[in-house]
Amino acid sequence: MRGTHREQRLLVMPAVIAILIIGVTPILLQIYISLHDYYMGVPGQSRRFVGMRNYADLLRSPSFSNSLYLTVVFTMVVTIASLILGLGMAMLIHRDFRFKTVVITSVLIPQTISPSILGLIWKLMYNAEYGIFNYFLKPFGLEQTWLGRDLAFFSTTIASIWMATSFMTLVCLAGLQNLPEDVFEAARIDGATQVQAFRYITLPLLKPVIGMAVLLQQVACLHIFGIIYILTGGGPGERTNLLAMEVYRQGLNAGFVGYGAAVATVLALLAFIISLVFIKMMGDAF
Amino acid sequence: MRQRKPVKRFLINLSLVLIFVYFSFPLFWMIWTSIKPRIYAYQPGKWLFVPTFQGYISVLNQHRINTLFWNSLIISLIATAVALFVGTLAAYGLIRFESRHNRKITLFFLIVRFIPPISLIIPLFFLGKTFGILDSKRFLILVYQILCITFTVLMMKGFLKNIPSAYEEAAMLEGCSRVKAFFLVTIPLIKNGLFATGIFLFLYTWKEFEYALFLTSFNGRTLPTAVQYFLATQGVQWNEAMAYGVMSIIPVLAIAVAFRDYMIQGLTFGLSK
Numbered sequence: 001m002r003g004t005h006r007e008q009r010l011l012v013m014p015a016v017i018a019i020l021i022i023g024v025t026p027i028l029l030q031i032y033i034s035l036h037d038y039y040m041g042v043p044g045q046s047r048r049f050v051g052m053r054n055y056a057d058l059l060r061s062p063s064f065s066n067s068l069y070l071t072v073v074f075t076m077v078v079t080i081a082s083l084i085l086g087l088g089m090a091m092l093i094h095r096d097f098r099f100k101t102v103v104i105t106s107v108l109i110p111q112t113i114s115p116s117i118l119g120l121i122w123k124l125m126y127n128a129e130y131g132i133f134n135y136f137l138k139p140f141g142l143e144q145t146w147l148g149r150d151l152a153f154f155s156t157t158i159a160s161i162w163m164a165t166s167f168m169t170l171v172c173l174a175g176l177q178n179l180p181e182d183v184f185e186a187a188r189i190d191g192a193t194q195v196q197a198f199r200y201i202t203l204p205l206l207k208p209v210i211g212m213a214v215l216l217q218q219v220a221c222l223h224i225f226g227i228i229y230i231l232t233g234g235g236p237g238e239r240t241n242l243l244a245m246e247v248y249r250q251g252l253n254a255g256f257v258g259y260g261a262a263v264a265t266v267l268a269l270l271a272f273i274i275s276l277v278f279i280k281m282m283g284d285a286f
Numbered sequence: 287m288r289q290r291k292p293v294k295r296f297l298i299n300l301s302l303v304l305i306f307v308y309f310s311f312p313l314f315w316m317i318w319t320s321i322k323p324r325i326y327a328y329q330p331g332k333w334l335f336v337p338t339f340q341g342y343i344s345v346l347n348q349h350r351i352n353t354l355f356w357n358s359l360i361i362s363l364i365a366t367a368v369a370l371f372v373g374t375l376a377a378y379g380l381i382r383f384e385s386r387h388n389r390k391i392t393l394f395f396l397i398v399r400f401i402p403p404i405s406l407i408i409p410l411f412f413l414g415k416t417f418g419i420l421d422s423k424r425f426l427i428l429v430y431q432i433l434c435i436t437f438t439v440l441m442m443k444g445f446l447k448n449i450p451s452a453y454e455e456a457a458m459l460e461g462c463s464r465v466k467a468f469f470l471v472t473i474p475l476i477k478n479g480l481f482a483t484g485i486f487l488f489l490y491t492w493k494e495f496e497y498a499l500f501l502t503s504f505n506g507r508t509l510p511t512a513v514q515y516f517l518a519t520q521g522v523q524w525n526e527a528m529a530y531g532v533m534s535i536i537p538v539l540a541i542a543v544a545f546r547d548y549m550i551q552g553l554t555f556g557l558s559k
Contacts, residue, residue, distance in 0.1 A: 004383075007464065011379030015372050015435050016391060023398040023432045029409035089305050092298065103302055105546055106309040111553055112538040113313070114493040114510035117531040121312045124319065124524055132315060135330040166309065170550055174557040209557065216555070223402045226495035230513060244404040251408050252500060264405035275400040279393055 027268065034262040040255035047258075054262035064263065066238050067246040071270075074157060074242055075221040079214055081161045086168025087210070091198070093169070094176040104173075110166040119230025122159045123147075126231070152232050152239045159231065160224055164217055171216075175209035176202070215278045222271050243267045320528035327524040341529035351512060351530060358509040359537075361423050362491040365430040366484055372431075373438025374480065378468065380439070381446040382454075392443065399436035403496045406432070414501055421502045429497050434487050441486070444556040445479030446472075478548070479556075485545055486552025492538055509534045 034055070037048040058064045093103055110118070125132050126146035134143040146155040179202070187197050225244040228234065234245035241249065247267060251260015319327050321337040345351055380388050410429060414420035419428075449472065457467040473480070498508040512534075516527035542549055551557075 005385065008379045008383035008385060011383075012376045012391060015376035015439060016394070018372060018431055018435055019395065019398055022428055023401070023406075023436075026406045026409035026413060027401070029412065030406070033408060033412070092301050092305065095298075097299075097302065099302075099306075101546070103306050104550075105543060106306045108542045108546065108549060108553075109309050109313050111549075112489065112493075112542050113531075113535050114495055116495045116499075116510040116513040117316075117534060118312070120513060120516065120522075120527055120531060121316050123522075124528070125312065125315060130328045130330055132330045162308075162312070167553065171554050171557060174550070174554045178557070212555075219400050219402075223404075225402075225404045226510075229495075230517070244402060247404050247407075257408060261408050264408060268401050268405040271400045271402055271405075272397060275397045278400075279396065 030261050030265055030268070033258055034265050036258045038258035038261075040257050050258070054259050057259060058262050058266070063238060063241070064246065067241050067243045067263075068266075070153065070241060071222070071243045074153075074160070075218050077157055078160045078164050078221050079217045082164035082168045082217060083210065083214060085161070085165045086170075086213075087172045087206075089165070089169045090172035090176055091202075093173060107166055107169050107173075110163045111170075115224075115226025116230055118159070118163065119227040122155075122227065123231055126155055147232055147236075149236050149239060152236055156228050156231055156240045159227055160221070163227070164220065167217060167220070168213055171209060171213040172206065175206045178209075179205050211281055212278075215274055215281065219271055219274050219278075222267060222274075243270075316528045316531050319524055320532050322525050324523070324525050327528075339529075341523075341525035342533065345526050345530045345533070348526075350507075351509075351533070354507055354509045354512050355534075357423060357507060358492060358534075361426050361430070361506075361508060362488050364423075365427045365434055365491045366487040368427065369431055369434030369438045369487055370480060370484055373435045373483075374442045374476075376435075377439045377442035377446055378472070381443055382451060392440070395436040395439045399433060399440065401432075403433075403494075407496065407500045410497070410501060421504060422506045426498060426502060426506050426508070429501060430491050430494065433490060437486065437490075438483055441483045441552070441556055442476070442479060445476045449475045479551075481545075482548040482551035482556070485541060485548050488541070489538055489549065489552070 035049060035051060037050045037053070089107075093100065093107075113121075128134060128143070128145045128148070131146065133146065137143050144151055146152075183201055183205075184197060187201055192200070222244070224242070225248070228240055228242060228245055229248070232240045234241040234249055243263065244267065247260055247264045250256045250263055254260075320341050321339070322332070322335060322341075323338050324340065326332040326335050380392060411420070414425050419425040453471050453475065454464075454467040457471045458464060462470065493510060494508070495510045495513075498506070498511050499514075502508070502511070512530060513527075516522055516530065
C-alpha cells in the first residue's frame with residue numbers, strides 16, 4: 001500500500017520548513033552580514049556593502065591564519081589520539097568481566113557533563129597553585145603552569161582528548177559487538193595469534209565504523225567551544241584561539257560583526273566539506 | 287587452553303581499573319571538592335576533613351540556581367518533545383514513501399546537523415532581536431530544533447528502516463487510516479528507538495552552552511550558563527562552583543545510570559544495539 005505524494009509532503013514538510021527557517025535562514029543571513037562593513041556599538045554606523053573585503057582582510061590577518069592552523073592541528077591530534085585510546089579501551093572492555101557495567105557507565109561520564117562545567121573542573125585540576133596535577137608532580141619537581149603560554153594549547157588538547165575518547169570508545173565498542181563471532185572462532189582454530197586476529201580481522205571489519213567515527217569526531221572538534229571558553233578564553237594571547245574562539249572574539253566580543261561573520265562562514269564551510277566526505281563515504285546508507 | 291597467564295590477567299585488570307579512573311577522576315574531583323570546607327578547596331593535599339554541604343547551601347541561597355534549573359528542565363522537555371514529534375513524522379515519510387527527493391532531503395538534514403553552533407550565533411542573535419524573542423525560553427527551544435529535528439530524522443530513519451511495513455498494511459486493510467495505523471502499530475514497534483532518541487535530545491539540550499550563553503541574558507537562561515557567576519574577578523569559590531556542577535549533572539547522571547544502553551545508542555548514532 002504505497003502512500004501518495006500528498007501524504008508524504010504532509011509528513012516531511014513540517015520538518016523541512018522548520019529547518020529552512022531556523023537553520024538555513026541564519027546561514028544566508030550570515031553570508032549577507034559577512035559582505036558588509038558592520039561594527040557593533042558604534043552609533044550611527046551605516047552597514048556599508050563591501051563585497052568580499054572581509055574575506056580579503058581575513059586572508060591577510062595573522063590572527064586568522066593562526067586560528068586556522070591551530071584548528072587543523074587540534075582536530076588532527078584530538079581525533080588520532082582519541083581513536084587510538086578509544087580503540088584500545090574498547091578492545092579491553094569488550095570481554096566478560098565482573099564490573100563491566102561500572103566501567104561502561106564511567107565511559108559515559110564525559111558525555112553527561114556540560115562543556116561549561118567540564119571547563120570549570122579542568123580549570124581547577126590545571127590550577128598552578130592548588131591543582132591536583134601539580135600536587136602529584138611537585139615531589140618530582142615537575143610542576144607546570146598548565147594554562148600558561150607554553151602549555152595552554154597542550155592542556156586544552158588533553159582535556160578535549162579526554163572528552164573525545166569517551167565517544168570513540170563507545171563507537172568502537174558498538175562496532176566490536178556487531179562483529180560476527182564465527183570469523184574469530186575460525187581464526188583461532190587455524191592458529192592465528194591475537195595480534196594477527198586484530199591486524200587481519202578486527203581492523204578491516206571495523207574500518208567502516210572507524211571511518212564514520214573519525215569524521216564525526218572531526219566535526220565535533222570544529223564544534224568545541226565551551227570547554228576552551230572557560231579554560232583559557234582563547235588565550236594566553238592567541239595560543240588557544242581556535243576558529244570557534246576567533247568567531248567569538250571578533251564578532252561577539254570586539255564587535256567586528258561583519259568580519260566575525262566571515263570567520264564563521266569559513267568555519268561552517270569546513271564542517272560542510274567534512275559532511276560531503278561523510279556523505280560520499282556512507283554511500284547508499286542514506 | 288582456557289587458563290590465562292596470571293601476569294597477563296593482572297595487566298588486563300589493571301588497565302580496566304585505569305580506564306575507570308581515567309574517565310571518572312574529574313567527576314570524583316568535582317564531588318570531592320564540593321564537599322570540602324571552603325578553605326580546604328585550595329589544598330589538594332587535604333585528604334582528611336569533615337565533609338560539609340556549605341557549598342551546596344550557599345549556591346542554593348545566593349544564586350538563581352533554582353530558576354535556572356526549572357528553565358533548563360522546561361526547555362529540555364519541550365524541545366525534546368517537539369523534535370521527537372516533528373522529526374519522527376518526517377523520518378516515517380522518508381522511509382515509507384518512495385520519492386526521488388528522499389535522498390536529497392536526508393542529506394540536507396545531515397549537512398545542517400554538522401554546522402558548528404558558534405557559527406550561527408551572530409545571525410541568530412539578529413533574527414531573535416528583529417522578532418523580539420531574544421532572551422526567551424521559546425527562542426532557545428526553537429534554536430535547539432536545528433540540531434534536535436535533524437538528529438531525530440536521521441536516527442529514527444534507522445529504526446524505521448528495520449520495521450517491515452506489512453504490519454501497518456495489514457492494519458490498513460482492516461480499515462485503519464494511515465494515521466491510526468501509525469500510532470497504533472508503528473509507534474509501539476519503534477518505542478525503544480524513540481526512547482533512545484529522546485534521551486539523547488534531553489542530554490544535548492540539558493548540556494547545551496553556546497546558544498544559551500549568547501542568545502539569552504536573563505529570562506531564558508539555563509543551568510550551564512550559571513558558570514559565569516563563579517568565574518568572578520576576585521577568584522573562583524571552588525567548593526561552591528563544584529557544588530553547582532554536581533547539582534546540575536544529577537538528572538543526566540541518573541539517566542546515564544538507569545538507561546545506560548539507550549544513552550549509548552543515541553551517542554553512537556544507533557550503532558549500538
